[in-house]
Amino acid sequence: MMKKSNVVRERGKRYMEEYNYTIILEKExxxxxHAFCPALPGCxxxxxNYDETMINIKDAIIIYxxxxxxHHEPIPKEDITIKPLTVTV
Numbered sequence: 267m268m269k270k271s272n273v274v275r276e277r278g279k280r281y282m283e284e285y286n287y288t289i290i291l292e293k294e295x296x297x298x299x300h301a302f303c304p305a306l307p308g309c310x311x312x313x314x315n316y317d318e319t320m321i322n323i324k325d326a327i328i329i330y331x332x333x334x335x336x337h338h339e340p341i342p343k344e345d346i347t348i349k350p351l352t353v354t355v
Contacts, residue, residue: 285331287344289323291316305344306330 292300294312299319302310303326311326313319334341 285341287327288346288348291319303327304346305342
């Protein structure tokens with residue numbers, strides 16, 4: 267769930283807002299990972315391993331939000347529920 271939880275000061279220069287989002291990682295057949303943030307349409311990335319993918323998705327989210335801010339667009343609020351579901355076929 268996304269929430270503006272804090273305003274933090276970065277190196278004494280400017281104030282930055284902190285956001286929390288849910289991400290989904292999917293292991294790919296080739297051994298890498300695909301990651302995306304459902305609350306931010308089109309915000310996807312990949313990596314050769316878990317750690318690289320985590321770095322890449324964090325960077326992708328930062329760039330996404332920076333672009334929204336630069337264009338004076340609203341920052342999406344997360345409104346998703348993740349729940350396991352069993353179906354019988």
